[in-house]
Amino acid sequence: MKTCTKCGKEKPFDCFGKYAKDGREYYRSKCKPCLAEYTRELNLSKRMKVPCAICGKLFMKTKTTRNKRFCKDCLPRHRAEYARRDYVLLASKQRDRRRSSTMTDSYITKCLLARGFTKEQITPELITAHRALIKLKRAIKETV
Ligand SMILES: [Zn+2]
Ligand SMILES: [Zn+2]
Numbered sequence: 714m715k716t717c718t719k720c721g722k723e724k725p726f727d728c729f730g731k732y733a734k735d736g737r738e739y740y741r742s743k744c745k746p747c748l749a750e751y752t753r754e755l756n757l758s759k760r761m762k763v764p765c766a767i768c769g770k771l772f773m774k775t776k777t778t779r780n781k782r783f784c785k786d787c788l789p790r791h792r793a794e795y796a797r798r799d800y801v802l803l804a805s806k807q808r809d810r811r812r813s814s815t816m817t818d819s820y821i822t823k824c825l826l827a828r829g830f831t832k833e834q835i836t837p838e839l840i841t842a843h844r845a846l847i848k849l850k851r852a853i854k855e856t857v
Contacts, residue, residue, distance in 0.1 A: 816844055
């Protein structure tokens with residue numbers, strides 16, 4: 714008979730697992746059911762559950778999980794959204810760049826000349842006013 718160090722019960726030797734060390738066989742200090750439970754607890758503490766940043770559901774965080782903020786259901790969605798957001802950001806940046814190049818004084822002057830204004834009529838105030846008008850029209854177009 715041998716006493717288990719976990720449950721403290723005295724049990725027959727065949728209730729304990731064996732292990733070999735230095736060419737000799739030893740019985741484990743914990744009985745088989747206790748050892749199984751101990752191993753399970755150890756594994757659980759290693760693989761901690763964390764809440765997902767999108768759905769809030771708890772998921773297992775494993776060593777192999779590179780992304781630690783999203784559960785495996787939300788991860789593909791997150792990746793897709795992330796890629797889309799990057800694309801939208803890039804597109805708006807390109808638009809801004811294009812837009813600012815069309816907002817120069819020479820561009821506005823050309824617009825005004827095309828509308829029948831003479832060079833003498835085109836003052837810095839008129840350019841400013843016309844630029845504001847273009848911006849306003851674009852803003853309206855975007856909100857519609
Ligand atoms: Zn035990
Ligand atoms: Zn999730």
